[in-house]
Amino acid sequence: MKGIIIIFVIGMSLFGYSQYASASQIGVTITQSHLIEKNEKGSMYNVELEFNNPSLLVLTAGKTEFFVIADDEMIGKGELKSFVLPALGSSVVSGTFLRDSNVDSQEVSIVKISGVTKYNVIFTSIDVPFVFYPTEEQAREFIHQN
Secondary structure, eight states: OHHHHHHHHHHHHHHHHHHHHHHTTOEEEEEEEEEEEEETTEEEEEEEEEEEOOSSSOEEEOOEEEEEEETTEEEEEEEEOOEEEOTTOEEEEEEEEEEETTSOOSOOSOEEEEEEEEEEETTEEEEEEEEEOOOHHHHHHHHSOO
């Protein structure tokens, strides 16, 4: 009986670790963004990001703060609403993004969107960082003031 319990605990630990590793590979893409308003603070955008979950876990995420960085300089930050990411599925999440008005709108070579999402899973929560490198066309909306 003791052996069965030990094997069960080891099996569950391996399964949990493999699902954590899968959850850390969550994919992110920009599905939509548009300018809401422009003022002295900067340009406010409404954005939608699609998260793809490669794990077998249903993940419930709270509000997620993210940062847009161009050539190692933060050009703005945003926040996504809470969402549920189904196992082996995807969710489109909406939020807002404020692009700082003090950022030079010159051409940049590398743009990334990064953040950390806190997912609640059964008895615990895990922090999963994400980094997304948008296409040049997607990045242009965040960098250049039109």
